[in-house]
Amino acid sequence: MTTRIKAPLIAALAIALATALAAGTAGACTTTIGVVMSLTGPAGAYGQAGAKAVQMAFRDINKAGGAAGCTLAADIRDAQTSGSVAVDQAKQLVDVEHVPGIIGGIISSVTLPILTAVTAPAKVPQISPASSSPTLTTLGEEGKTNGIFFRTITSDALQGVVAAQYAMSLGYKKLAIIHVNNDFGANMVREFSAAYRKLGGTITSDTPYNEKQSSYAAEVTAAMAGKPDALYLVSYPVDGATIARAWISQGGPQKFLLNDGMDSAGFIKAVGAKYLDHAFGTSSGTEPTASTAYFNRNFKAFSKLDPGSPGAVQSYDAAAIMGLAVAIAGKPDPAAITAGIRAAVDPKGTPITAGPAGFRKALALIKAHKPIRYVGVIGPISFDKVGDITGPFRKWKIAGGKVVTTGQVSTAAVTKLVARLGN
Secondary structure (H helix, E strand, C coil): CCCCCCHHHHHHHHHHHHHHHHCCCCCCCEEEEEEEECCCCCCHHHHHHHHHHHHHHHHHHHHHCCECCEEEEEEEEECCCCHHHHHHHHHHHHHHCCCCCEEECCCHHHHHHHHHHHHHHHCCCEEECCCCCHHHHHHHHCCCCCCCEEECCCCHHHHHHHHHHHHHHCCCCEEEEEEECCHHHHHHHHHHHHHHHHCCCEEEEEEEECCCCCCCHHHHHHHCCCCCCEEEEECCHHHHHHHHHHHHHCCCCCCEEECHHHCCHHHHHHHCHHHCCCEEEEEECCCCCHHHHHHHHHHHHHHCCCCCCCCHHHHHHHHHHHHHHHHHHCCCCHHHHHHHHHHCECCCCEEECCCHHHHHHHHHHHHCCCCEEEEECCEECCCCCCCCCCCCEEEEEEECCEEEEEEEECHHHHHHHHHHHCC
């Protein structure tokens, strides 16, 4: 059947197209990037914020003119905080949809199987915004990632050392540990424990737990042996809240040291703010930039979520770098995009900030074959040979039901501390 379009409509469409092109909006073609996030399950709060941040970054690049003239789109899949589900979703994206890049996962136990079973064998670039396991570094050093893996969060090998120093400065000299029984939890605790003992601390117990249990009373009972000063809880908001409530109800000291993922309004609400006045934590930090200010001004209006939501800033940067890499590659080709990821943060390039104005500048420079350096929401980004970034870290506490920053630990300070402890 032939459909006739009336002349006035044709004229209107022509005007709309001309207006769009003049405004620098993306063209008719679409480049779709796969996004595997934990939208549900224990890490659902991270994934929901992360997915929104990815969408915002792509929106901003599209407003600036798109990547290589094409609209960027995100095909978002729910990993359900499950490695097997994540692999199935990633396989569909890579093998069926033929996406040229993957953003995700959020947590290491999801990211690792995606990397080893899907993206590394297929040589499809992957950027994780929040997976901090040292195992990812080891895989890169062993040549098992095919050079396609990057992350916009610091490794737990570093966070564990910073957390140990923070614990000692708080006077927490005897700690019980409860940690999630997966790669993330085990690695975080290993690095923390080595540093904490070298600094003079005593670990009274180390209790792993399995996710999604209805009760953690047994684990809490085991952890309370030895009369610790406080509890170091390495967890996710949902399970972490259940454990913290059990710890409090069984008479444990209401003093906590928490990992980055526990920087969560949901965790605070579920436990009760009045029980968390002596709860402290560490997170991958930021060095405030113009990108930080842009994100803080605009994310809530876009997503209805707080810009401080765990994983949000790192996800925006992961998506921005992926989108700029597509623009640098000039085509949706995995190998070219992988090279483009490093080129997007070229130390010799012109500094680029987040938002449509910054990306418009970037696209003009890319078109002129000039180098760029994306300065992210988390600060200046530089990938080492295995795709890792270094520092800084943020120290925080819970006060009045909100997370409050208490200090920053610079990259240089982390390097010095690691050298001193020999970690």
